[in-house]
Amino acid sequence: MIGFVGRLSKPFLFALEPEAAHRASIAALKLAPLPVAIADPLLHLEAFGLSFPGPLGLAAGYDKGGQVPDALLRLGFGFVETGTITPLPQPGNPRPRLFRLTGDEAVINRLGFNSEGHGPPHARLLARQGRRGIVGVNVGANKDSSDRVSDYVKGIEAFADVASYFTANISSPNTPGLRDLQQAAALDELLARVIDARDRMAAIHGRKPLLIKIAPDLEESEIDDIVGVARARKVDGLIVSNTTISRPESLREKALARETGGLSGRPLFDLSTRVLAQVFLRVEGQFPLIGVGGIDGPETARAKLEAGATLLQLYSSMVFKGPGLPAEIHGGLAAYVRAQKLSGVGALTGVRARDWADGRGVI
DSSP, X not given: OHHHHHHXXXXXXXXXXXXXXXXXXXXXXXXXXXXXXXXXXXXXXXETTEEESSSEEEOTTSSTTSSSHHHHHHTTOSEEEEEEEOSSOBOOSOSOOEEEEGGGTEEEEOOOOOBOOSHHHHHHHHHTTTOOSOEEEEEOOOTTOSOHHHHHHHHHHHHTTTOSSEEEEOOOTTSTTGGGGGSHHHHHHHHHHHHHHHHHHHHHHOOOOEEEEEOSOOOHHHHHHHHHHHHHHTOSEEEEOOXXXXXXXXXXXXXXXXXXXXXXXXXXXXXXXXXXXXXXHHHTTSSOEEEESSOOSHHHHHHHHHHTOSEEEEOHHHHHHOTTHHHHHHHHHHHHHHHTTOSOGGGGTTTTHHHHHTTOOOO
């Protein structure tokens, strides 16, 4: 039924400018009487000290202000990540700043951390306390902040009472200089201060896992540095990856491809999956990874798991495939696990990591 409604609504949404369509979809989720999704036991897994009913989550960027996390969970997502949220309200970059590359099933965005600030999202998440479901909070820095690391610390302090876990977004290409925080010395300082804040707040609200979201546009030496610092600081996980500033030659929508911003969707799959596998081999099981980028069905989801992901996230493919996609992916994964007589979906993690890391991975 959800998939059918999605197919009916797609022409209406695609007739709207992308940001208007996004707002319309949020409004629809606020009103839709969605049934509670039933998770398959084969998809249950533990990660970061949390219990997930299924590996597929919704990435940050869709529900930036925590308006509809429970509706999204009812669509069949195993978890939802809200944000990116900055301490102070900011409008983001001028519009237009969101572009559909329909022929490529891709999106380019240069939103620039448009945010209501901490207050409204915190109030919404506080109001849902006591409800089931994992809702992570993705925190970032204001564009004009004089101390960006302090902005991440403020995010941890502000949401420690309502977040299931935290993600520090240091890899958006749309805030000038933000990706510099991925460099070893800067990342080490960031993690030292953010983990200190997390641990201070744990005495009041309990310990919350801390994840770092990294870019796909990294050299292997940069991956070495990031993983080395993350392991030394004992982060709880990495999210691989954010959008890319590269533009594959295969893109069909040549005019739109020239727009500045981060590219997501199907064309990101190969790059992000190769980086995921390279990170997985370096992490050596010290912490789990969330694989993001180009997941648009059960086959690409399984490939991400085999490349090294424990959990998954998507966003852009929902624009093209509709709200029935999470249930379709979870159903396909469960059917594969059952057909292969595996103990559970976790048995897929990393089984083809070497192939994907070396560029030999295929679906």
